[in-house]
Amino acid sequence: MTSETPRAKVALVIGAGDSTGGAIAKRFAAGGYTACVTRRDAEKLQPLVQSIEAAGGKAVAFGSDARKEEQVIALWDRIEAEIGPVEVLVFNIGANVPSTVVDETARKYFKIWEMACFSGFLNGREAARRMSARGRGTVIFTGATAALRGAATFSAFAGAKHALRALSQSMARELGPKNVHVAHVVVDGSIDTEFIRTNFPEKYATKDQDGILNPEHIAENYWFLHNQPRDAWTYELDLRPWNERW
Numbered sequence: 001m002t003s004e005t006p007r008a009k010v011a012l013v014i015g016a017g018d019s020t021g022g023a024i025a026k027r028f029a030a031g032g033y034t035a036c037v038t039r040r041d042a043e044k045l046q047p048l049v050q051s052i053e054a055a056g057g058k059a060v061a062f063g064s065d066a067r068k069e070e071q072v073i074a075l076w077d078r079i080e081a082e083i084g085p086v087e088v089l090v091f092n093i094g095a096n097v098p099s100t101v102v103d104e105t106a107r108k109y110f111k112i113w114e115m116a117c118f119s120g121f122l123n124g125r126e127a128a129r130r131m132s133a134r135g136r137g138t139v140i141f142t143g144a145t146a147a148l149r150g151a152a153t154f155s156a157f158a159g160a161k162h163a164l165r166a167l168s169q170s171m172a173r174e175l176g177p178k179n180v181h182v183a184h185v186v187v188d189g190s191i192d193t194e195f196i197r198t199n200f201p202e203k204y205a206t207k208d209q210d211g212i213l214n215p216e217h218i219a220e221n222y223w224f225l226h227n228q229p230r231d232a233w234t235y236e237l238d239l240r241p242w243n244e245r246w
Contacts, residue, residue, distance in 0.1 A: 006035040008058065012076075013243050015039070015093035019193040020142065022048045023215035024090050027223050029057030033088065036079050036213035066093060066119035076126040085134065085145050088226055092142040095160060098153040099225040111157040116160035117167065124171055132178040138181045138226045139175070141168045145246075146187060172235050181233050183225045187242045188240035189213050211241050220236045 002195035008026035015021050016037035023036040029052045037045050042063030052059040061085060064075045079086060097108065120141055131137030137155035145151070146167040150158030165184055190196045190203050190212045197204045206212060216241055225234060240246060 002215050009149075010034050010036050010079060010084045010086045011088040012036045012086045012123075013090045013092060015091065015142075016045060016048060017092070019191055019215045020187070021090070021092040022093065023052075023219040024222050025059065025215070026052055026055070026057070028088060028226075029059055030034075030055065031223060033058075034083055035059040036062060036068070036083065036086075038064045038075065038124065040065050042175055042192060044131065049162065051061035065201065066123060067114040069122055072119070072122040072126060076123075076130070080130065084244055086127065086130065087136070088138045090139070090140045090142070090222060093119055094142075094144070094145070095156050096154075098148075099156065100153050101155045106158060109159075112156040113160045115165070116157065117163040120164050121167055124167060127169060127242065128175055129182070131180045132175055135179050137180045139168075139180065140225055141165075141182075143185045143186045145183050145186065145188045147184070150156065169235075175231070179230065181225070181228070181230065183234060184236045185218075185225075186236065186238045186240075187213065187218065188238060188246055189244040190225070191215060191218070205206075206241075206243070209243070211243055213241060 011033040013021050013025045016025050021165060025037050029035040035052055037059060040044055042061045046059035049061050056097040062075055064071050093115050095112045097112055124139060127139050141164055141167055142163050146154055146158040147161040166184055167186040175182055192212050192214055207229055
């Protein structure tokens with residue numbers, strides 16, 4: 001008789017960019033999970049996959065448009081059939097595109113909502129269907145300051161992030177009794193990225209004083225949320241530098 005090969009535990013990161021999403025994928029891979037990472041262009045994920053593998057972890061890249069229902073369903077079906085059950089979903093798509101409300105177009109407003117909210121629903125629904133049936137799992141949505149208050153020139157982004165927070169609240173209340181932990185993370189402040197370094201050098205200069213968020217430290221908090229005992233789950237976590245005004 002031959003025993004079946006144990007299936008991998010999967011952490012699925014939707015929107016695994018070069019900063020926060022990539023750091024989250026690395027953290028879960030270091031913790032023994034196969035990091036399944038997605039962007040619309042899978043080729044852009046190869047440096048991340050190589051970095052994870054070089055550190056001894058496992059990662060698989062997928063090209064997928066998180067706004068397209070058929071692609072989302074196909075992604076989840078493929079991962080669970082070929083790799084293993086998704087134990088952790090991290091939804092990390094941003095879509096932070098400022099515009100005055102008088103200049104905002106219906107097309108761009110709708111696209112931002114699709115990226116920052118609707119795609120969260122599609123992936124959250126697929127997670128809920130599978131995790132609730134298994135009686136375990138973690139879903140973490142990346143939020144922003146815009147999820148709590150709308151700033152000038154950010155009407156589209158704020159609307160989408162408010163909606164994502166409402167989605168996560170509803171899911172937490174529905175799925176918590178099924179042993180599925182849903183959490184929303186408010187990332188309030190500039191993150192250590194090439195975009196901030198290039199476009200906001202004065203802000204980036206505060207890095208040495210811990211004035212901007214380190215992606216690895218953000219990732220550590222996602223790992224913490226996933227491993228919380230269920231008698232003390234956190235629904236919402238705020239992450240911001242010590243000197244950030246709020």
